[in-house]
Amino acid sequence: MSEPTAAHEELEEAHAQIKNGIADTMDIYGVNRSVGQLYATLYLSDEPMTLDQLRDELGMSKGSMSLGVRKLLDEKIIHRVYRKGERKDLYQAEQDFFQFFISFFTRRWEREKNVNLHAIKQAQPRYKKIMEDTTAPDSVREEATYQYNKINESLQYYRFLDILVEEFEEGDLAQRLLEKHEAKKKEGS
Amino acid sequence: MSEPTAAHEELEEAHAQIKNGIADTMDIYGVNRSVGQLYATLYLSDEPMTLDQLRDELGMSKGSMSLGVRKLLDEKIIHRVYRKGERKDLYQAEQDFFQFFISFFTRRWEREKNVNLHAIKQAQPRYKKIMEDTTAPDSVREEATYQYNKINESLQYYRFLDILVEEFEEGDLAQRLLEKHEAKKKEGS
DNA sequence: CCGTTTGTTTAAAACAAATTAAACATTATG
DNA sequence: CATAATGTTTAATTTGTTTTAAACAAACGG
DSSP: OOOOOHHHHHHHHHHHHHHHHHHHHHHHTTOOHHHHHHHHHHHHOSSOBOHHHHHHHHTOOHHHHHHHHHHHHHTTSEEEEOOTTOOSOEEEEOOOHHHHHHHHHHHHHHHHHHHHHHHHHHHHHHHHHHHHOTTSOHHHHHHHHHHHHHHHHHHHHHHHHHHHHHHHHTSOHHHHHHHHHHHHHHHHO | OOOOOHHHHHHHHHHHHHHHHHHHHHHHTTOOHHHHHHHHHHHHOSSOBOHHHHHHHHTOOHHHHHHHHHHHHHTTSEEEEOOTTOOSOEEEEOOOHHHHHHHHHHHHHHHHHHHHHHHHHHHHHHHHHHHHOTTSOHHHHHHHHHHHHHHHHHHHHHHHHHHHHHHHHTSOHHHHHHHHHHHHHHHHO
């Protein structure tokens, strides 16, 4: 380690500010701040890092690092990289925030869609059955009809989520939106 | 209360399934399940509900209901409604999932943008200062330059978040995407 | 093989978040 | 104005989540 110069301290402080911003961001989306810092540390590092380096940098246990790294790998916002002659696993942050955004949100939007379509698939037949049950009280049948129709309308929303995922993953929606707005800006000037 | 007929029980079960799906969804996005159930209950109710009704329905304390309802109001995914002759406050769920999506995510994307632009505004001058400090060690200056440039590139991403918010809030992006895909489907058939 | 290094799992502890009941504040009404 | 009804805040409790240290398992190199 080199002696800590003034410039070096300044660098560390700048790093800390960026890291905090990233950790806050993860927090906004319900990701544990420690995991956020883990990502931020990797993001700021120009080299891939090992579990031990992360442990030293963050001052936490190796077990925590192992868990945190796995979460981030699952989210596909960090990657395992290989380097010949290196025994330890190396991790590298996804550096492209657009890719981060896409991995992070499409995964969630898809889960949302699946969870709710599954629920709907189970509930719809029940509502239907009540609607067609002439022995059921009118109020109950009306209620069932109301819900049945409401759910049917909601299907449009899950279709939208599906499109959104596709457009981001394959359709390059992010880039298109940016370009469109660049064009508008030029036009307006 | 009417006697619980078979049809009525069936209705309750269907409701429970839909509610679970919604609560799971909120959970995905880091919102407390109880608050999720609160929203789900209001969503399924054809009438606006009072705190007491929610307390009875969910079997929780009034204090919890008060807190949960405030969170949902802050998120703008439920609304307070007024009815003449009613002393208690009445709450109604946003029924349009598109509107839910827009309220929920644009708020978060904006926070993300603000938090990070704030951090960047603080960190950038520090990196700059190091870059221009001829007394600083080369390795430190290189590192500062590297980060400075990386951050500059990231600004594009926050511009994207901004556009996304605008497009959803004002530009009707959701509807446009749906229509575009409807058209594609017809064309393909 | 054997010892060492590395990463993972686990059970316990520390910590944080949610929940409650009760006190408090506010508002409405007669 | 006094009372009752309603909603909010608070402090204590409960519950759930994170974190750790240590045990364990797997892989590696000699």
